[in-house]
Amino acid sequence: MHIWHLNSNQSLRWKHWGDQSALYQVASGETHFLNPLGVSILMQIEANSSNLDQLCERIATEFDCSIDDDLRNQITASLMRFDELGLVQRQRNDDLVA
Amino acid sequence: MNVSDLTLLELRQRLTTVGLCFGCGPFRIRLRTPVAPIAELLHDLYAHYPVYSELGIDDYRVKLDWASWSRRWIRPIVRFTADGPAPFTDVPVLRALPTLEWGTNWCIATRAHHFLMLHAAVVERNGCGLILPALPGHGKSTLCAALTHSNWRLFSDEFGLVRPEDAMLIPLPRLISLKNQSIDVIRAFAPSAHLSPSFYGTHKGTVAHVRPPLNSIVRMNEPVKPSLIIFPRWQSGALLNLESIPKDRAFMLLATNAFNYEVLGELAFNAVAKIVQNCDSYSLVYSDLTQAVQAIDELAHNAHD
Amino acid sequence: MNWLTMHMIKSPAHNARTLLINAVRFPETLPQLTLTDWDLLLRIARSKRLLGRLHADLSRLELLESIPTAAAAQLQAAHNLVHHRHTVLTWELDRIIWALKEIKVPIIALKGTAYVIAKLPNSAGRFFADLDILVPISRIAEVEQKLTERGWLKTQLSPYDDRYYRLWMHEIPPLRHRERESEIDIHHALLPRTSRYGTKLDTMMLFSESYLIKNSQVRVLGAQDMVLHALVHLLLEGDPNEGLRLRDLIDIADLLCHFGSTPKFWKGLLLRAQQLQLERILYYGLRYSQRLLAVQIPNSVLQSLTQSAPKLPIRWLMDWLMPLALLPEHPDYPKQMAMFARWLLYLRAHWLRMPFLLLMRHLTYKSWLRMRRTQRHVEIKPQDLQQL
Numbered sequence: 001m002h003i004w005h006l007n008s009n010q011s012l013r014w015k016h017w018g019d020q021s022a023l024y025q026v027a028s029g030e031t032h033f034l035n036p037l038g039v040s041i042l043m044q045i046e047a048n049s050s051n052l053d054q055l056c057e058r059i060a061t062e063f064d065c066s067i068d069d070d071l072r073n074q075i076t077a078s079l080m081r082f083d084e085l086g087l088v089q090r091q092r093n094d095d096l097v098a
Numbered sequence: 099m100n101v102s103d104l105t106l107l108e109l110r111q112r113l114t115t116v117g118l119c120f121g122c123g124p125f126r127i128r129l130r131t132p133v134a135p136i137a138e139l140l141h142d143l144y145a146h147y148p149v150y151s152e153l154g155i156d157d158y159r160v161k162l163d164w165a166s167w168s169r170r171w172i173r174p175i176v177r178f179t180a181d182g183p184a185p186f187t188d189v190p191v192l193r194a195l196p197t198l199e200w201g202t203n204w205c206i207a208t209r210a211h212h213f214l215m216l217h218a219a220v221v222e223r224n225g226c227g228l229i230l231p232a233l234p235g236h237g238k239s240t241l242c243a244a245l246t247h248s249n250w251r252l253f254s255d256e257f258g259l260v261r262p263e264d265a266m267l268i269p270l271p272r273l274i275s276l277k278n279q280s281i282d283v284i285r286a287f288a289p290s291a292h293l294s295p296s297f298y299g300t301h302k303g304t305v306a307h308v309r310p311p312l313n314s315i316v317r318m319n320e321p322v323k324p325s326l327i328i329f330p331r332w333q334s335g336a337l338l339n340l341e342s343i344p345k346d347r348a349f350m351l352l353a354t355n356a357f358n359y360e361v362l363g364e365l366a367f368n369a370v371a372k373i374v375q376n377c378d379s380y381s382l383v384y385s386d387l388t389q390a391v392q393a394i395d396e397l398a399h400n401a402h403d
Numbered sequence: 404m405n406w407l408t409m410h411m412i413k414s415p416a417h418n419a420r421t422l423l424i425n426a427v428r429f430p431e432t433l434p435q436l437t438l439t440d441w442d443l444l445l446r447i448a449r450s451k452r453l454l455g456r457l458h459a460d461l462s463r464l465e466l467l468e469s470i471p472t473a474a475a476a477q478l479q480a481a482h483n484l485v486h487h488r489h490t491v492l493t494w495e496l497d498r499i500i501w502a503l504k505e506i507k508v509p510i511i512a513l514k515g516t517a518y519v520i521a522k523l524p525n526s527a528g529r530f531f532a533d534l535d536i537l538v539p540i541s542r543i544a545e546v547e548q549k550l551t552e553r554g555w556l557k558t559q560l561s562p563y564d565d566r567y568y569r570l571w572m573h574e575i576p577p578l579r580h581r582e583r584e585s586e587i588d589i590h591h592a593l594l595p596r597t598s599r600y601g602t603k604l605d606t607m608m609l610f611s612e613s614y615l616i617k618n619s620q621v622r623v624l625g626a627q628d629m630v631l632h633a634l635v636h637l638l639l640e641g642d643p644n645e646g647l648r649l650r651d652l653i654d655i656a657d658l659l660c661h662f663g664s665t666p667k668f669w670k671g672l673l674l675r676a677q678q679l680q681l682e683r684i685l686y687y688g689l690r691y692s693q694r695l696l697a698v699q700i701p702n703s704v705l706q707s708l709t710q711s712a713p714k715l716p717i718r719w720l721m722d723w724l725m726p727l728a729l730l731p732e733h734p735d736y737p738k739q740m741a742m743f744a745r746w747l748l749y750l751r752a753h754w755l756r757m758p759f760l761l762l763m764r765h766l767t768y769k770s771w772l773r774m775r776r777t778q779r780h781v782e783i784k785p786q787d788l789q790q791l
């Protein structure tokens with residue numbers, strides 16, 4: 001399973017208002033507007049590199065919901081998008097060992 | 099010395115030689131033109147701007163020239179330049195003034211990246227800085243002109259100039275540009291408003307310019323802290339409707355509607371965040387200008403308390 | 404003093420040139436300028452896109468507070484814009500690496516982006532428009548394919564232009580990511596296939612001399628190749644309006660000063676120019692870096708290049724054309740002659756890149772397009788606001 005971590009040397013600047021947030025990505029100069037799920041995923045990864053299972057678990061606890069396919073799919077889709085935006089990157093477990 | 103202290107002859111002489119060097123907000127603009135008919139208009143509409151005679155550094159050097167000598171007498175056309183190749187198509191001399199205003203705005207928008215330039219009108223009253231961002235056609239200039247003639251001080255009808263270091267609003271009291279039916283609306287709302295003649299057939303339709311009141315030019319070096327953001331939208335026959343806008347949405351609307359948000363990067367991110375933090379934001383749908391001004395006055399009064 | 408030199412010294416063009424060249428060479432003297440000098444200098448530096456450079460120099464010397472506020476404001480605006488361009492272009496490069504990760508293709512960053520990621524002195528304050536990269540020609544189809552799968556779009560070209568690019572050029576038509584503004588030029592060689600110079604230039608030789616940037620998967624050209632490519636860019640890739648770009652010559656001067664302190668550099672440069680058949684280009688580059696920007700070049704190097712000099716009348720002609728086309732004019736007194744010089748050198752650059760018949764076809768097609776082009780109507784859009 002892949003480990004997701006913040007793209008190397010990323011500096012992120014956050015502004016939060018209630019449950020909505022804006023994020024400034026220093027490396028790209030882009031501002032991203034995120035929903036609560038997006039914020040939570042990214043902040044989890046910012047704190048600790050994690051695999052999908054770990055993320056699902058933490059997010060489920062945070063939002064007080066059950067881990068089902070729907071949640072997994074939503075998190076996976078967010079991760080893919082974050083990967084494209086260069087916010088996060090994935091690494092195979094064995095890459096890390098090597 | 100202001101432009102009105104020059105005689106028309108003196109103004110013409112400057113325009114055709116060294117240029118009319120005048121101050122508008124933080125900028126020093128030098129305008130040269132041999133196009134005689136425009137001098138009279140400028141004498142009237144630029145009357146309150148201070149004339150700079152001392153040596154200094156010009157921020158913008160703009161020029162309006164005859165575009166073609168062969169067409170000097172028959173349907174003459176003029177060309178706008180700013181120390182470089184002409185950025186726009188030549189226009190008939192009858193539309194010289196709107197082109198000059200538009201061209202100068204273009205210079206500011208393409209170069210003044212030491213400021214964050216919101217695409218918004220800005221006015222001030224009793225220390226309350228009000229930002230009116232809007233898409234074209236939403237009636238921001240009309241509302242701005244109305245407020246300017248209802249005891250508000252004009253900062254700008256087009257550029258919400260923000261100093262990125264401290265997110266203060268900087269005045270840039272250029273002529274207010276009114277389009278189509280707004281022209282008569284403002285004539286009716288504020289008989290004291292000083293309007294230019296109407297210019298027909300510009301790429302924005304009929305255009306007329308409002309001269310900034312003397313007070314807004316005298317005080318053009320006094321910035322203000324932003325306190326209120328209102329997103330106005332004029333809608334025929336609509337009842338006045340004022341709704342609060344959450345801060346994240348206000349942030350997004352301000353940032354995506356700015357001229358150079360991307361260019362300023364993190365500076366802009368922090369400045370916009372600071373603005374929405376300090377401001378209450380509303381959307382305002384209106385059809386009656388008097389009601390709209392009244393509603394805004396009340397909001398400003400409460401915001402300041 | 405004879406009449407000619409009297410005339411030269413008093414001419415506004417001379418004044419403008421001296422002002423700008425001195426500002427670039429001796430930025431520490433900028434605080435001594437009068438307001439009138441500043442006014443003129445800012446206008447010229449803007450037209451040559453060197454405002455960012457002045458800001459970078461003054462910032463390094465901690466002199467930004469010692470110049471007039473109005474000048475500092477204009478320089479700050481330029482700095483903000485340049486900083487933004489650097490961010491955008493290095494980020495675009497980062498995303499390209501991301502998109503091409505799986506196909507493991509070596510990538511060399513060229514020109515501006517290379518200077519920025521290699522932290523070379525000329526990158527400070529330098530304005531860059533596009534991103535240029537070099538990949539081996541055998542991999543180019545694969546690279547284009549992968550990028551289009553990952554969100555980059557091909558430029559919509561007329562069949563003529565597309566064919567022109569793919570048949571004759573050293574790059575493929577530019578790509579642009581669907582969510583971003585920057586254009587990327589993907590090269591497979593440094594010169595068009597039709598070029599008169601540098602036909603021996605095998606791209607794989609460039610890869611073997613290139614080196615990886617620390618903590619990155621991008622390579623940049625070796626020192627000698629980088630200088631030679633900058634020369635090719637200056638002398639063979641003109642623009643008819645702007646002519647030869649002074650900022651490109653300044654790049655070369657900076658690179659020569661930077662690499663030139665390594666003793667082996669110069670010998671290597673001569674050798675490489677010979678291998679790549681770029682001796683004439685090197686001759687011109689060194690000659691005008693020395694003449695116009697007073698770059699120190701070892702005598703032995705200049706001497707060994709004399710055999711690559713053109714014949715005398717051509718040399719005289721070039722000595723007259725090059726300063727005219729490269730150096731700034733006084734904005735209030737533009738010279739027809741300078742425009743003519745730029746146009747001649749533009750034609751020359753094209754001439755050297757293409758055989759005569761092809762050139763005729765290309766130029767006539769282009770001028771027909773220009774004539775046919777409808778009048779512009781300009782609206783201010785955020786993407787237009789980066790002219791400065």
